[in-house]
């Protein structure tokens with residue numbers, strides 16, 4: 469549904485995005501994850517045809533961003549970083565206004581309005597002034613304006629920023645419910661958000677894509693070994709030795725455990741799933757298996773691994789100390 473190929477954008481000397489390539493399948497949610505200044509908004513503005521790329525190409529719903537911007541705008545709903553809502557209008561007045569701008573008329577306006585109000589559960593506040601709504605509800609209005617012409621694709625720039633935890637969950641649920649019918653790209657710098665809502669994560673840092681994948685595969689990419697933790701009822705001196713005999717295992721690290729019990733982390737070759745062999749060894753030896761689970765890096769750990777280098781940490785502490793932290797020197 470969306471194909472992005474070698475896209476770059478320069479603002480004078482600043483390279484905002486550099487050779488960005490990724491794709492999104494129909495009905496999928498893709499999370500665009502990156503720190504401030506990474507190039508998320510820039511990429512989204514290019515895809516929504518609000519701004520041209522310097523080089524590269526992209527197609528949205530089969531249309532080229534350079535050749536058919538009008539076709540694309542018709543098929544895309546965009547929620548910018550700062551939703552363009554008019555505080556002095558009621559929800560319905562505003563959505564009608566947006567519908568007209570987007571070229572809907574007569575019956576189209578009514579259908580679009582009813583469906584957007586329903587999808588965003590705004591029916592009960594439709595007559596209220598937007599300025600009097602809570603932030604979460606204003607964000608729903610922002611989503612409703614993106615949805616009103618029933619676009620194939622939704623581009624949502626940090627849709628949960630500034631919301632309280634309850635509103636964040638509500639907006640995420642709403643976005644998940646919209647997938648399938650719509651193909652969605654959302655940006656976020658909140659790491660758990662990317663996994664909570666999306667099937668695919670693109671991590672971008674300083675304009676470059678540093679990883680594209682599902683969370684499991686991303687963590688496989690940065691880990692050097694597979695890790696499984698287990699706990700047994702009876703701690704015996706021979707446990708590490710017998711586990712080390714399993715093929716592919718290269719380390720057994722004892723952990724703290726309750727009195728008499730044993731807890732260990734087992735490291736093995738990447739790509740080798742030792743759980744079956746491990747459980748067989750535990751059971752055969754009668755140690756009493758209490759718990760066993762694979763250890764997966766959290767997206768947060770993956771993200772830091774992929775986007776942070778030692779010199780970044782030094783630079784960050786230096787700029788924090790000198791109170792000169794700016795986007796550009798990050």
Ligand SMILES: Nc1ncnc2c1ncn2[C@@H]1O[C@H](COP(=O)(O)OP(=O)(O)OP(=O)(O)O)[C@@H](O)[C@H]1O
Pocket residue numbers: 479482483484485502503504505506507508509510511657795796
């Ligand atoms: N109009 C502009 N003129 C010059 N530089 C710009 C302009 N817009 C963005 N940039 C620069 O391009 C880079 C990427 O910015 P962008 O807004 O795309 O990042 P972002 O990932 O959306 O960040 P944030 O999380 O802060 O929203 C930054 O270094 C930014 O300073």
Ligand SMILES: [Mg+2]
Pocket residue numbers: 508509510549625
């Ligand atoms: Mg941004």
